[in-house]
Amino acid sequence: MSGPRIAVVLKGYPRLSETFIAQEILALERRGLAIDIWSLRKPTDRFRHPMHAAVSARVAYLPEYLRDDPRRVLRGLAWACRRPRFAALIRLFLRDLRRDPTASRLRRLGQALVLAREVDPAVSHLHVHFLHTPGSVVRYTSLLTGRGWSFSAHAKDIWTTPAWELSEKLAAADWGVTCTRDGLARLDALAPGRTRLAYHGLDLGRFPDPPAMRPARDGSDPVAPLRLLCVGRLVAKKGHDDLFAALAALPAGLHWRLALIGGGELRSKLQTLAQEHGLGDRVAFRGALPQPDIIAAMREADLFVLPTKPAPGGDRDGLPNVLMEAASQELPILATAFAGTPEFIDDGVHGVLVPPGEPEALARALQALAAEPERRHRLGRAARHRLVQDFSEAAGITLIAGRLAASAGIILTAREEAA
Incomplete structure (x- = not known):
């Protein structure tokens, strides 16, 4: 599909326990959005849901651990060093590392370098599910490449991520959504008005x-x-x-x-x-x-x-x-x-x-x-x-599809908007 694309980044895909993500991606595709999926790890589930087969998005996997594919990481680093925003990325990373001195933090930087180098040039916007580790990868990638980014916050990421990190990611993102009023209250307390409520709902057409x-x-x-x-x-x-x-x-x-x-x-x-x-x-x-x-x-x-x-x-x-x-x-x-x-x-x-x-x-x-x-x-x-x-799926998808299309520079037809 020609035209602007959206990179959707998540921790693992496909996962049996995250039907709401596959349902959303499938619905966004039906609204006319061209999507690439980037996953921080490969799936471990033995089965897949039928809707995973219906999703047409290209799926790519980042190295879960940097030692898994050091050549990709080094190529990403070499590419990043020549980018004008590299110094700003390193300053942000070092500030984060001082507050979170973990191997996970270094891993997120390495994954961001790979993503920034390998993402399709047609991708004009980044969207991430979960604000914790996937959110870090996307924030670093956004800073390095100049692409805008948005988020869908869910549960664990809202309640286990430190307040300082949530606050900074909320300020850096273009916009975001979350799926409960409970989570929205937490995020609004840190950064009022940055997040919208969008229930996942259910696509009843998939159920008997x-x-x-x-x-x-x-x-x-x-x-x-x-x-x-x-x-x-x-x-x-x-x-x-x-x-x-x-x-x-x-x-x-x-x-x-x-x-x-x-x-x-x-x-x-x-x-x-x-x-x-x-x-x-x-x-x-x-x-x-x-x-x-x-x-x-x-x-x-x-x-x-x-x-x-x-x-x-x-x-x-x-x-x-x-x-x-x-x-x-x-x-x-x-x-x-x-x-x-x-x-x-x-x-x-x-x-x-x-x-x-x-x-x-x-x-x-x-x-x-x-x-x-x-x-x-x-x-x-x-x-x-x-x-x-x-709690039908339509309201939440209409909100998300509209915001993604506007952020990515995609013009949806009236038929696609009403899909």
């Missing part, structure tokens, strides 16, 4: 209609146990430890099974924890799965549970996309009143919310919802209505 009916299982029959589903990476902020504690507190007469979808660093610890709670034979660790398998699991389940909470290092969720996916299938939701979740779910209307980090409250809600299949049905229908009315 919800099941016509669900069995009225209430956990009283051991032959037909209540089917619980939790989808999320096996990391601390997803609250799986609280979920296991809550399940262990349920009465013996309540029969249930939990399908746990997601891969991550805590798998072995959580498997041990499940055994310690006496839950081992009722919890199925299914690993990371492609989206069609996840939707199939949602159609078979009776209740979706996601008890997110703050992680010890400050990491936290935004608005988990998987909640909207559950709502697309009218699957009732039990979650925590934390981060961006209450922006989508009103407690008692679109689902049930309990305080984060309180397994006892989670257990009480589980027991109550198990006994009320008709209430679950009403909550599931209300969540889908909320999704369709207020």
